[in-house]
Amino acid sequence: MSAELISAVRGRDAAGAGRLLGAGADPDTREEASGLTALMIAAGQADAPTVRVLIEAGADVLTGDRRAGATALHKACQGGSLEVVRALVEAGAFVDAVAPTTGHTALMDALWYKYPDIARYLLDRGAGLKVYTHYGFSLEQHFEYELNVNTFGKEKLLEAERYLNARRGGDEEAVARQELMAAVAEGDTERVRKLLDGGAEVDERYPNVGGFNDSHTPLLVASRDGHTEIVRLLLAAGADANAVEPTFGAVPLHKAVYNGHADITADLVRQDGIDLDFQGATNGYTPLHDALWHGYEDCARTLVEAGARLDAVGHDGKTPLDLAAEVFGADHALTARIRAAR
Known part of the structure; x- marks a missing residue:
């Protein structure tokens, strides 16, 4: 046939x-x-x-x-x-x-x-x-x-x-029109506030120009770059806390924990409808995987306390427990907590 x-x-x-x-x-x-x-x-x-x-x-x-x-x-x-x-x-x-x-x-x-x-x-x-x-x-x-x-x-x-x-x-x-993204990238909190008050599109996507911000929303960039107050302003303005950028298939939580931004992680997990367990397209890691992988204990604890899944499996076959043991050690308190919760 x-x-x-x-x-x-x-x-x-x-x-x-x-x-x-x-x-x-x-x-x-x-x-x-x-x-x-x-x-x-x-x-x-x-x-x-x-x-x-x-x-x-x-x-x-x-x-x-x-x-x-x-x-x-x-x-x-x-x-x-x-x-x-x-x-x-x-x-x-x-x-x-x-x-x-x-x-x-x-x-x-x-x-x-x-x-x-x-x-x-x-x-x-x-x-x-x-x-x-x-x-x-x-x-x-x-x-x-x-x-x-x-x-x-x-x-x-x-x-x-x-x-x-x-x-x-x-x-x-298109880049010139993206005043909100420019203000976010510069960490200019007051300008972000003024632009949002003036009706700027909070989830506008950056054009694909071969750069680090391609197809990102302002919240993705602010979460990645550690602009805590700007993240709060964007969330208050209704920014999509589950927006996915297509390069790595990551959401704002991935961006925050990957770079160890504990305050932003805490703000994001409190959002209504937040997806704690979104698995990235590149490696299948959840935000908890990423937090453990990079050794950010505060971010990982915040996710565990918020109810993140502990049995999610990445493309490498690893669970959060596997990464916790690998990074922090089998006897570490965080590893023990994840083991006990599972």
Whole structure:
């Protein structure tokens, strides 16, 4: 059935692929010769109907191919179908996924294969601009190289360049508008107070410009940087105490305990609806894991007293008890408390 599915996909037979999937064919079937999944093949062939059939059947939009490690989104940017690219992104594909062999992102491939409409879409979706290939080129250098070596289709590259420049200008304007974030980053409590009183958007996300604050809310930054009074002002203004930043998949509690900010930790755990046990996407650690991992006893005690889960397991298989014993010692009072509570 796997061979039949690959044959149907290669033949752009969406209906046939649908029948096979309905009969139990694996939507993540790989073609032996190429190492490509059925979804990658359909995406590279710009076959939107088949891509949608595979996605609806549960095909993995994140996995990489066996030779270059590129994703279906990379293949779609080679194939040139904006419809396919949009379908993959809407299904959860990572816009900035990097091919491990080249270091290319989907945006780099869209530029390389001269599809300005796809480049524009990815730029609008926040694709990163401060990225590098694994052979030493920045995105900007890579694009300049393309401009120099191409004669055919150069007008498409120039169109894409206009979109790149518009995105850069838009990022600069967005940063300039973020007065609240600027005040938070500077630790300017009085300015934060005035801006909030004036109606500043308390949960506005910072633009993705290749920096430490990308996609962070002011509360995430204030919690990370230890601005206790600013954290209190933001919480009083209704800031989302469970806001997740996408880089590490962390919430404000992670930020606070990771850096040992005990007062902020205490303020956050008292918030209505606070998620004490949110597990970060990078390592599966809860805030309690992080507090123990970095040796911040006060933060860890605050979380334990607030009722944080003691049986949560990180991606490394470790529980809070494991980390407590590793960091503080098996006979430490905090370790004993966690052991007894479990």
